Amino acid sequence: xxxxxxxxxxxxxxxxxxxxxxxxxxxxxxxxxxxxxxxxxxxxxxxxxxxxxxxxxxxxxxxxxxxxxxxxxxxxxxxxxxxxxxxxxxxxxxxxxxxxxxxxxxxxxxxxxxxxxxxxxxxxxxxxxxxxxxxxxxxxxxxxxxxxxxxxxxx
Numbered sequence: 001x002x003x004x005x006x007x008x009x010x011x012x013x014x015x016x017x018x019x020x021x022x023x024x025x026x027x028x029x030x031x032x033x034x035x036x037x038x039x040x041x042x043x044x045x046x047x048x049x050x051x052x053x054x055x056x057x058x059x060x061x062x063x064x065x066x067x068x069x070x071x072x073x074x075x076x077x078x079x080x081x082x083x084x085x086x087x088x089x090x091x092x093x094x095x096x097x098x099x100x101x102x103x104x105x106x107x108x109x110x111x112x113x114x115x116x117x118x119x120x121x122x123x124x125x126x127x128x129x130x131x132x133x134x135x136x137x138x139x140x141x142x143x144x145x146x147x148x149x150x151x152x153x154x155x
Contacts, residue, residue: 002016002017002018003015003016003017003143004016004017009038010037010038011035011036011037011038012035012036013033013034013035013036014033014034014036014143015031015032015033015140016032016033016136016139016140016143017136017139018132018135018136018139029048029049029050029115029127029129029130029133030046030047030048030115030129030133030137031046031047031048031049032044032045032046032047032136032137032140032141033045033047033140034140034143034144034147036147041148041151042144042147042148042151043094043095044094044095044097044100044140044141044144045092045093045094045095046092046093046095047090047091047092048060048089048090048091048092048093048115049081049088049089049090050088050089050115050117050125050127051081051083051084051086051087051088052086052088052125052127053086053087053088053125054080054087054088054089055088055089055117055119055123055125056078056089056119056120057073057078057089057091057117057118057119057125058072058073058118058119058120059071059072059073059117059118060073060093060115060116060117060118061114061115061116061118062103062106062113062114062115063113063114063115063116064106064109064111064112064113064114065109065110065111066105066109067102067105067106067109069099069102069103069106071093073091073093074091077091077092077093078090078091079091089117097148100141100144100145103137103141104138104141104142104145106137107134107135107137107138107141108138112128112129113128113129113134113137114126114127114128114129115127115128115129
């Protein structure tokens with residue numbers, strides 16, 4: 001895998017890509033990354049961009065045949081974006097350490113990882129991660145676990 005690292009005085013952001021691809025474009029549905037603030041433990045974050053329509057997402061469910069993880073979207077995180085004549089939602093999630101292993105198992109399962117977006121009116125919008133996004137998610141999670149284990153023991 002390839003790694004891109006952005007460093008500022010108080011923050012390090014690490015993103016990953018597959019061996020056969022340049023770094024993931026900003027138009028991917030899911031962009032996982034590791035964020036480490038000065039003197040703090042790292043966090044696993046997901047930046048999610050859905051460009052189908054403005055949806056005002058309030059909840060997102062990650063679903064496979066065997067697993068389901070639900071996250072509420074923080075209102076302060078939700079942004080409306082306009083790109084290539086499409087209007088959509090962008091938001092970031094900080095993943096709980098208790099969900100990391102579950103997300104890792106999702107990336108190892110056969111089949112799709114679906115994201116179900118729900119708004120205040122209980123409307124649903126369903127998207128599916130590409131195989132490349134699934135692979136990048138796996139690489140990022142493995143690097144996150146490795147980083148945590150090197151800091152202070154096991155997850």
